[in-house]
Amino acid sequence: MTGHTWTLLLILAAAIAALIVLINSRLRFHPFIALMTVSVGVALAAGQPVEKIAESLEEGAGGILGDVGVTLAFGAMLGRLLSASGATDRIARAIVDRASPRALPWYVTGAAFVIGIPMFFEIGLIVLLPLIFSVARRLERTHGYDGSPYVYLAAPAIGALATLHGMVAPHPGPLVAVEGLHANLGLSIGVGLVCAIPTIIVAGPVYGRWIAPRLDVRPDPELIAKFAGSEDGDQDTAADAVAPKNGVRTGWALAAVLVPVVLMLLRTVAELAFDESSQVRHALVFTGEPVIAMLAGFLFALFALGYRSGLPTEEIRSALTDSLKAVAGILLIIAGGGAFNQVLKDSGIGEAIESAASGLHINLIVLGWLLALLLSFSTGSATVGIVAATGILAPLAQDGGSLHTSLLVVAIGAGSIGLNYVNHAGFWLVKESFGMTLGQATKSHTTIQTIVSVCGLLMALLLSVFA
Template sequence: MTGHTWTLLAILAAAIAALILLINSRLRFHPFVALMVVSIGVALAAGQPSDKIAESLEEGAGGILGNVGVTLAFGAMLGRLLASSGATDRIARLIVDRAGARSLPWYVAGAAFVIGIPMFFEIGLIVLLPLVFSVAQRLRTTHGVKGSPYVYLAAPAIAALSTLHGMVPPHPGPLIAVDGLHASLGTTILVGLVCAIPTIIVAGPVYGRWIAPRLDVYPDRELVAQFTGGAPSGSTSAGQAQESGEERSGAAPAAGDLGKVPTGWALAAVLVPVALMLLRTLAELMTDESSPVRHVLSFTGEPVVAMLAGFLFALFALGYRSDMGADKVRTALTDSMKSIAGILLIIAGGGAFNQVLEDSGIGKAVESAASGAHINVLVLGWFVALLLSFSTGSATVGIVAATGILAPMAQGGGDLRTALLVVAIGAGSIGLNYVNHAGFWLVKESFGMTLGQATKSHTAIQTIVSVCGLLMALLISVFA
C-alpha cells in the first residue's frame, strides 16, 4: 500500500471517530446532521475539489432516497394498515390459538416472523405485546412454565423481529445494503430467510427456555391490563384474567372491526410484496431475456412496484373493508409517514457519506488494505456494522456506513456472495443493542425489567442473533 492509501485510511478512521463523538457527546447531534458534517469533512480532508463536494452530497442522498426511500414509505403505510385494521392481531392469534405451553414460544416466533416481514422492530413488538401479555397471563395462572412466562414468550418475539429487521428485505437496512452493494434483491431475500430461520430458533425459543427460569420479570399490572383489555391481574381471579386475555388480546392495536378482516386477506397482504420480489428472481433464473413473462415479473418485482402493489392490496382488502372509514385510513397513513421521517433523513445522510467515500477514493483504499491483510469480507462487514451500530445507537447508521466502506470489495463477487455480505452487514447492525438504542428501552420498560435483566434478555438475544447470522453467512459462503 502507498502512503496515500494510508492517509485515506487514517481519514476514514478519524471520520468514524468523529461520527461517534458527534452523536454520543454532549452535543447530541442528530445522526443525519452528523453524517452530513462528517461527509463534508472527509471530502475536504481527502482533497476532493470543493466544487464537486456538494454534487457528491446531492447525488448520494438523492440516489438512495429514490431507490430506498419510496419503498420504505410504502412499507410503513402497509405496516400501519395491517396494525390499524386488526390484521396483524388476527394473524398472531391464528398462529398461537391452539398451542400447548411447551410449543407456545415456537408459535410466537412464527407469529413474529410473519408480522415482522413488513414491520420495524419497535412497531412489531408493540403490535405483539397484547398477544404476549395475554398468553403469558394464562401461563402464569396455570403454572405452565418455570420462571417468567413473559421472558419465555418475549424472547422468540424479539429474536424474530430483530432478525428480519436487520437481515431480510424489504426492511430499510437490508434494502440500503442491497442498493449500495448492487446485490440481487431476490437472492438476498432467499439467503436472508435461510440464515434467519436457524438464527431465530437459537436466539428465540432455545435461549428463551434457558433464560426465563433465571429472570424474575413481571410487567406492571396496569400496563398488562391496558394491553390485554382487562382489569389489573392482581385484582381479578385466575379465570377472569384468562378469559379477559383470550377475548381481548387484540384490543390495543386494532382500530378496525376484526370480524371484517378475513385471515386469508391479512396473510396475503403481508406476503404480496415478498412474493413479487421472489418471482422476479425466479423469472431471471429460469426464463429467457426476451420472454414476456420475464419482463412482466421483472417490473412487478422491482421493490418500489412490489411494495406499492402490497400497499394497494392492503388498502382495499383491509383498510376499506374494516370499520375504520376512509378518513381514519387516511389519518393512519399520514401518521405512518411521521414515524419514518427521521429514518429517511438518516438514510439520506448515509447515502451522502457513501458517495463521498467513493468519490474521494477511500473505498478503494479500504479494498486495498483488506485484500492485503486477507480479511474475510463478511467478517469485516459484520464487524464494521457492529462497531458503528453499538457506538452510535443506530442500526441504520451502522448499515449505511458499513455499506459505503465495503462497496468496492463487493464488485464482481457474484449474486450469492454479495447477498451474503448484505446479510452479514445486517447481522452486525443488530448486535450489542444496549442503552443507546431505542429498542432496548422499549423492551425494558414494557416488561418492567431492571437494567441487568434487559441486558441478559434483550441485549443477549440480539447479540446471539448477530453472531448466528454471521455464522450462517460464513457457512453458506463455503459452498458459494
C-alpha cells in the first residue's frame, strides 16, 4: 500500500475514535451531530475539495433517507396502528391462550416474533409488557414457579424482538445495510429469517429456562397493576386488562403484519422465476419495492384495523403523528450515517479500505460483525454501529445480489445488538420495567442480546459455506 493509503486509513481510525469520544464524553453529542461533525472533519483531513463537502453530506443524507427514511416512517405508523387498534394484543392472546406452563415461553416467543416483524425493540417490548406481566403473575399464583416467572417469560420476548430488530428487514438497521451494500432485499429477508429462528430459540426459551430460576426478579407491584390490572380481581382480571378494546379479528391482524414482508419476498421470487419481459415480474417487482410494500401494508392496516375497528379518525391521526415523533431521532442518525458513508466514498477512504483488505486474509462476515459490535458497544447506538460498519465495508461487497452480501447484512445486524449495556436505552427499559438490579439486568438482558449476536454470526458463517 502507498503512503497516501496509510494516511487515509489513519484518518478513518481517528474518525471512529472521534465519533466514540463525542458521543460518550461529557459533551454527550447526539449521534446525528457527532456523525455530521466527524464527516466534515474526515472530508477536510482527506483533502476533499471544500466546495464538494456540502454536496457529499447532502447526497449521502438525502440518498439514505429517500431509500430508508420513508420506509421507516411507514413501518412506524404501521406498528402504531397495530397497537392502537388492539391487533397486537389479539395476536399475543391468540398465541398464548391455553398454553401449559412449560410451553408458555415458546408461545411468548411466537407472539414476540410476529409482533416484532414491524416494531422496534423498545416499542415491541412495551406492547408485550401487559401480556408478560399478566401471564407471569397468573403462573406464579397458580403454579408456584420456582424462580422469577417474569424473567421466564421476558427472556423469549427480548430474544425474539432483539433478533428481528437487528437481523431482519424491514427494520431500519438491516434495511440500511441492505441499501448500503446493494444487497438483494428479498434474499436478505429470507436468510435473515433462517438465521433468526435458531438464534431466537437459543437466546430466548432455552437461556430463559436456565437463568429464570437463578434470578429473584419482581417488578414493582404498582407497575404490574398498571399493565395487568388489579391483583385483587379474579383470575381473568389480568386477561381482561389487556384484552383488545376493539373487535379486531386475529386473521386481519396477522395479515397486516405480514403484507409488506410477503410483498418484498415475492419480488425476489419473481426475479428468479420470471423472464425480464414478464408482466407478472414487473408487477411484483413494483409492489415489492420497500417503499411500495410498506405503503401497501400501512394502507391495508389503516382500513382493516383502523377504520374497521371503530377508532375515531382523530385518534388514528393523533396516533400516527406520535409514531413519527418517536422515530425522528432514528431518522436523523440514519441521515448522519448516510453522510458519513458518502464522505468515505468521495474522499477516497473507501478505496483505501478495499486496498488494505485485499492484502488481508480475514473473513468479511466476521469483520462486519466485529466492527458493528465494537461501534455499537462504544457509541451506545445499534443504528450507529450498523451505518458506520456498512460504510466501512461497502467497498468490499462487490456482488450486491449474492448470498454472501445478504449474509454480511445479517452479520452486521447481529454485531450491532451484542454487548447491549448501560449506554443503550434498551438496557434501561428492561432494567426499570422489571425492577432489576444492574447485575440482574446484565445476566438477563445483556447476556440474551450477546447470545443473539454470537448465534447470528455463527448462523451467517454456517450459511456462507453455501455462498
